[in-house]
Amino acid sequence: MCTVCGCESAQPPADPAHHHDHGHPALHTRVLQLEQDILAGNNHVAQHVREHLAQHHTLALNLVSSPGSGKTTLLVETIRRLSPQRPVAVIEGDQQTSLDAERIRATGAPAIQINTGKGCHLDARMVHDALHDLPDLPNGVLLIENVGNLVCPASFDLGEAHKVLVFSITEGEDKPLKYPDMFQAADLVLLSKCDLLPYLAFDLDKAMACIHQVNPKAQVFQLSATKGMGMNDWLNWIERECAAT
Ligand SMILES: Nc1nc2c(ncn2[C@@H]2O[C@H](COP(=O)(O)OP(=O)(O)O)[C@@H](O)[C@H]2O)c(=O)[nH]1
Numbered sequence: 671m672c673t674v675c676g677c678e679s680a681q682p683p684a685d686p687a688h689h690h691d692h693g694h695p696a697l698h699t700r701v702l703q704l705e706q707d708i709l710a711g712n713n714h715v716a717q718h719v720r721e722h723l724a725q726h727h728t729l730a731l732n733l734v735s736s737p738g739s740g741k742t743t744l745l746v747e748t749i750r751r752l753s754p755q756r757p758v759a760v761i762e763g764d765q766q767t768s769l770d771a772e773r774i775r776a777t778g779a780p781a782i783q784i785n786t787g788k789g790c791h792l793d794a795r796m797v798h799d800a801l802h803d804l805p806d807l808p809n810g811v812l813l814i815e816n817v818g819n820l821v822c823p824a825s826f827d828l829g830e831a832h833k834v835l836v837f838s839i840t841e842g843e844d845k846p847l848k849y850p851d852m853f854q855a856a857d858l859v860l861l862s863k864c865d866l867l868p869y870l871a872f873d874l875d876k877a878m879a880c881i882h883q884v885n886p887k888a889q890v891f892q893l894s895a896t897k898g899m900g901m902n903d904w905l906n907w908i909e910r911e912c913a914a915t
């Protein structure tokens with residue numbers, strides 16, 4: 671189990687053929703209770719964050735993905751196109767370094783870097799505390815780059831309006847089937863690095879089928895942040911969501 675976040679891996683496996691002995695049943699029950707308490711506490715803070723953002727008509731998006739799928743590159747290109755019309759700020763989550771916050775600040779947008787150390791996800795308390803150090807964003811957008819990890823961030827509500835999953839075509843078509851919780855938690859999937867399609871044996875139809883097998887409602891946009899392809903779909907989606915906020 672993940673002792674840092676009490677994530678879903680502490681649950682008994684659904685397939686009894688793959689059951690592992692986790693020790694004494696009483697201990698197992700205690701672990702499950704601890705996990706539920708952590709998530710309930712997180713949900714409470716997330717609701718507070720959500721209310722605060724709603725008061726300022728701020729759209730918050732929680733970007734989740736594997737490491738290296740292109741989140742920061744996408745954020746930089748998004749901020750370039752969004753501001754100054756809309757106020758934008760970024761919360762960056764990584765285990766170590768301020769490298770991503772520096773990349774964001776180079777655009778002129780404010781960014782707070784959170785280092786999670788051994789932790790594998792951001793939680794609502796971290797976002798709550800970071801908001802104290804960011805300006806209010808009336809009718810603006812708060813972009814949260816979660817720690818690169820397709821497992822634990824699925825369980826943690828940060829008070830966002832939507833989880834947006836950046837799924838790079840270099841990861842293989844089958845990732846939605848292997849990490850269904852994350853793909854189910856996302857309302858929008860951005861299929862990134864599509865400029866590389868001619869060079870990879872990536873089956874687009876198969877990837878779309880895998881995404882919709884685990885999440886039939888997910889919207890999917892194909893894009894390339896480096897080449898600018900598909901950015902309008904993404905920006906129009908943000909504008910629609912801002913209008914609805
Ligand atoms: N070909 C291509 N490479 C990209 C694209 N977006 C990001 N990358 C590269 O992918 C690597 C990881 O990008 P980064 O934005 O740091 O990913 P993150 O870890 O998800 O934040 C870098 O080398 C980027 O230059 C893209 O649209 N096309």
Ligand SMILES: [Mg+2]
Pocket residue numbers: 741742743770815
């Ligand atoms: Mg990054």
